[in-house]
Amino acid sequence: xxxxxxxxxxxxxxxxxxxxxxxxxxxxxxxxxxxxxxxxxxxxxxxxxxxxxxxxxxxxxxxxxxxxxxxxxxxxxxxxxxxxxxxxxxxxxxxxxxxxxxxxxxxxxxxxxxxxxxxxxxxxxxxxxxxxxxxxxxxxxxxxxxxxxxxxxxxxxxxxxxxx
Numbered sequence: 173x174x175x176x177x178x179x180x181x182x183x184x185x186x187x188x189x190x191x192x193x194x195x196x197x198x199x200x201x202x203x204x205x206x207x208x209x210x211x212x213x214x215x216x217x218x219x220x221x222x223x224x225x226x227x228x229x230x231x232x233x234x235x236x237x238x239x240x241x242x243x244x245x246x247x248x249x250x251x252x253x254x255x256x257x258x259x260x261x262x263x264x265x266x267x268x269x270x271x272x273x274x275x276x277x278x279x280x281x282x283x284x285x286x287x288x289x290x291x292x293x294x295x296x297x298x299x300x301x302x303x304x305x306x307x308x309x310x311x312x313x314x315x316x317x318x319x320x321x322x323x324x325x326x327x328x329x330x331x332x333x334x335x336x
Contacts, residue, residue: 209291214269215314215332218291219250219307227252232296232318234259236326243332247311253304257296263323267292267306267316267332277317277324284321308334 209218230253231239245251255265266273280286294302308314317329 216308219305221305224250224252230255232257232263236328238330241330250307255294256301264295273317277319280319
């Protein structure tokens with residue numbers, strides 16, 4: 173069984189599946205490096221908190237909903253998301269394309285204990301807050317969702333529309 177899990181994890185990492193590196197309910201933001209990543213994604217890149225053009229408060233609830241569930245930003249905006257968990261269970265906010273979030277949600281069903289830490293993710297314990305600072309440098313419609321098994325399927329997702 174460990175060989176199968178190891179092979180699946182290696183395959184997911186080689187395919188570039190988002191978040192294939194890990195997913196645990198306790199050690200996410202604290203272990204992340206302080207340097208701003210230069211890695212670019214279809215939905216943008218990590219932003220500098222000191223250069224955020226706006227702050228958006230996002231609440232996650234056990235009703236499997238985000239408030240707000242739709243955001244509009246302009247291309248080039250750097251947004252600081254303050255992500256709060258008002259529920260009694262672990263929730264997360266992961267930004268990405270719909271296809272990548274769906275694929276990651278499926279991977280999470282197979283390997284629910286995975287740990288990962290990326291600048292476009294906030295894993296928030298009940299009653300706590302985390303932040304994501306993100307620069308949206310491409311126009312388009314992107315999403316955010318909770319990829320903890322069952323949460324995405326229950327409708328825990330939101331939309332980000334980036335205009336020129």
